[in-house]
Amino acid sequence: MNATNRVLNRAFVLVIGLLSLGLGAVAVALVAVPDFLRGWEQTAPSVTGTLSTVLADTALAGTGMSWVPLAGLAAAAVLVLTLAVFIARQGHGRTHRLITAAPTEDGTTIVDGAVAEQMLTADLRERAEFDAVAVSTHEVHGAPVLKVSAAVRHGVAARDAITVIERSVHGLDSLLGAEIPVLVQLNGGTGSRRSRRRPVRPSVSTGPSVPAHAVPAHSEPAHAVPAPSAAAPQPIRPS
């Protein structure tokens, strides 16, 4: 969540894409369309000639140097600066101010974003549902919004995580006496599925323990299904 101008990003990518597409199309057309190549052959020398004339005509009085390349340099510098500003304006949108109450004769009350951030973080960090919690304050439509970004522990249902966060936010509401809009973002936890193999399940077979790799496909399983209440599938015995 930030103040990136997404329309501008799209437009910029679109313009550059169209320019590249056009350039590529011209190059391909030069090879594929003989008429186009012939036309290029006829026009190119005159264009180069015109360019030389322009360079000669625009020569500066003192040095004999044309000002056109200098103008090109200036244009390149402006383009570089514009693009640098464009890059620098990506992101942002964070704020420190959470609540500014209407001023009274005693003064103005201001609640900092850090109050809510630290309260929510402290409340949620202890919960088993989350691996990590980060809270930040942003400005959207000119009003503060709290963003709760939580890494949910592997396998926890999203709804359970949401319920925990909602309860926390309701607590914050009653503490602040105001309801700040909240954005909750649930990310995957750090725990990998592969690394969390369950330990070997307890064996119910009375026979001698056999290494897992030595068990043939259709023999007594080395481990049994944990829930005995349901009808356990019967292994097929070799005759």
Added chain:
Amino acid sequence: MTRTLTPSAPGSMPARQAVAALQLRHPMGRSTRSTYKRLMRRETQSSRSAVAVGLASVIIAGCLYSGTELVLELSGRPPLLAAPSDAVRTVSQVNQIAPAILFTFGLLVAVTGLVLVLVAVLPGRRARHQADSDRAAVIVDDEVVTAALTRKAAAAARLDPTNVDVSVSRHNATVRITPESGTATNRFTAAKAIAEAIAYDALRPPLEPTVVIERTGKVGA
């Protein structure tokens, strides 16, 4: 004896408020809803920041390089790679370049341009879902849904989670279960557990579950 009833304390005299009542909009008022809508849209779509910044950097580098070459030529020094006047001459005589090279170059540039146009025009959805909440705007990474469904399906099929493969797309959740050799996984139990887990999360757009039980089992699953 008359008893004068003193008016009860609460409500008789309004306590002076230490802090002025907060003039904040109602939590689910129209403006908050529109804020939530905007947030949800922005969080579920890519900002294309990486592509835009990458392109801008390439153009900046190109400008700096051509500027350097131009200055070198103007001051009469040898070029780094090619002087601008030589470059103009090469472009004007592009018909003398080997057609194969020209064609390959053109194709590469055109394909790059097409990819950029698609990046700009397509919605650029991220692998995330929205979730209903009466208090907050909630965005859930599909990764979270995948992990939860894997655990639910594995528990329902009484298998190790490594034998359950879940993939979540925008409208579908596909659960592939590899049964333990020699046992039959109860398709009904597994499908019911998965449908319940999906309904419990109440995501938007809703997920349609598909349960696939592999025909070949795995030993020691």
